[in-house]
Amino acid sequence: MSPVQLPESDLSRAHDEAATCLGVDELGPDLHLLTLEAPAASRAALPGEFAQLQVAAGPLLRRPFSFCAVDPGQGTVSFYLRVYGEGTRRLAHLTPGSCLRLLGPLGRGFTLPETPGTSLLVAGGVGAAPFPHLAAQLLARGERVHWLNGAAGSAQLLPLRLMPGGLAGSVQVTFDGCSGRRGLVTDALPELLGAVDRVYACGPNPMLQAVAEMVSRLRPEALVEVSIEAPMGCGFGTCLGCSIPLLAQGVRVPGLCCRQGPVLEAGQVDWEGLRQQPAHLE
Ligand SMILES: Cc1cc2nc3c(=O)[nH]c(=O)nc-3n(C[C@H](O)[C@H](O)[C@H](O)COP(=O)(O)OP(=O)(O)OC[C@H]3O[C@@H](n4cnc5c(N)ncnc54)[C@H](O)[C@@H]3O)c2cc1C
Numbered sequence: 001m002s003p004v005q006l007p008e009s010d011l012s013r014a015h016d017e018a019a020t021c022l023g024v025d026e027l028g029p030d031l032h033l034l035t036l037e038a039p040a041a042s043r044a045a046l047p048g049e050f051a052q053l054q055v056a057a058g059p060l061l062r063r064p065f066s067f068c069a070v071d072p073g074q075g076t077v078s079f080y081l082r083v084y085g086e087g088t089r090r091l092a093h094l095t096p097g098s099c100l101r102l103l104g105p106l107g108r109g110f111t112l113p114e115t116p117g118t119s120l121l122v123a124g125g126v127g128a129a130p131f132p133h134l135a136a137q138l139l140a141r142g143e144r145v146h147w148l149n150g151a152a153g154s155a156q157l158l159p160l161r162l163m164p165g166g167l168a169g170s171v172q173v174t175f176d177g178c179s180g181r182r183g184l185v186t187d188a189l190p191e192l193l194g195a196v197d198r199v200y201a202c203g204p205n206p207m208l209q210a211v212a213e214m215v216s217r218l219r220p221e222a223l224v225e226v227s228i229e230a231p232m233g234c235g236f237g238t239c240l241g242c243s244i245p246l247l248a249q250g251v252r253v254p255g256l257c258c259r260q261g262p263v264l265e266a267g268q269v270d271w272e273g274l275r276q277q278p279a280h281l282e
């Protein structure tokens, strides 16, 4: 009997291209928007897919980042970066004209609907990164798009101006209550699920699990897709560093976040197994 398998990313779509930095906008403490000229990636990148960005000449591994915005007309791509360690610090200090290698698009992204309906996009912290691109693609298909953005404080929220115009609704939630409502995204979620056909979520893995469980209880007919986070070395399936526990037709199978993910249907994730993996990012 052949083993149960989940679909994998199509590596033939990825290019290793020389990208040029057009600028880095400071959006808040340790939050930046890096814009690169990268024509091949700008034409190919779908929402939820990511790129491996070179962070330095020399032996440092490339780092994975979700495509935040793409403009194929201008040949540009943007990344929403939180400075975490050495690699992200270097990217945040790039100057216009600097060159770096970009490998992408990689991974499997969000499923775009064939017929329009209503989507709810749920972000926690820097997990907001893929949503400007996703919202733009959904709106272009006539989808009604609601936006739920949560973060520790107002300085950690993705600025609303980075989202495309035409959202059906936008709710901000902060843990300290300084912007929008006080609390967690799951506090605001129930009232937004009314007529939702699809929920797309990105943020810390425990938040994704809580969102998935709440939607399956309150709106079981909705599709739920989550963008899972795992430490990545190569981004294309050779280092095995991004191993995550998955479920295929209810059977536990080992998976790779960079090939079967990062976006998965919530029911394809072995949440219990994932919870037992060591946390790698605060
Ligand atoms: C699919 C995917 C998309 C991502 N998109 C974004 C994004 O849009 N914006 C953003 O700010 N961050 C994003 N991240 C997290 C980002 O890749 C890490 O913050 C970054 O790699 C840390 O590198 P560093 O050099 O600053 O930190 P260091 O501590 O120096 O990194 C140490 C090492 O661990 C690896 N590592 C550590 N944490 C992570 C992590 N969470 N994911 C992957 N590798 C990690 C790095 O590759 C590196 O080899 C994403 C992660 C994944 C898996």
Ligand code: FES
Residues within 6 Å of the ligand: 231, 232, 233, 234, 235, 236, 237, 238, 239, 240, 241, 242, 243, 256, 257, 258, 259
């Ligand atoms: S990051 Fe190397 S196998 Fe996934």
